[in-house]
Amino acid sequence: MPQAFKNCVKNGGKVRTQSLGGGKYRPICSLNGQSYPGYIKTKGAEKENKYSKGLASHGRKSSY
16 A cells, blocks of 8 residues: 555544445545545455465354
8 A cells, every 4th residue: 555545544544445346446545634545456356364364265154
């Protein structure tokens, strides 16, 4: 994410999601009347992290 977006979130800005169509979206942080857009993302293209890796491959639901 852009540094300005990260700073906005860190300082308590409100994050909303703008739908761009075609399965794409962009998070936008608002703070003190200013908007700080994040990078455009694609639904379903999230990276696996160390916590989600392997959960779906075992065919069972997580308990948390």
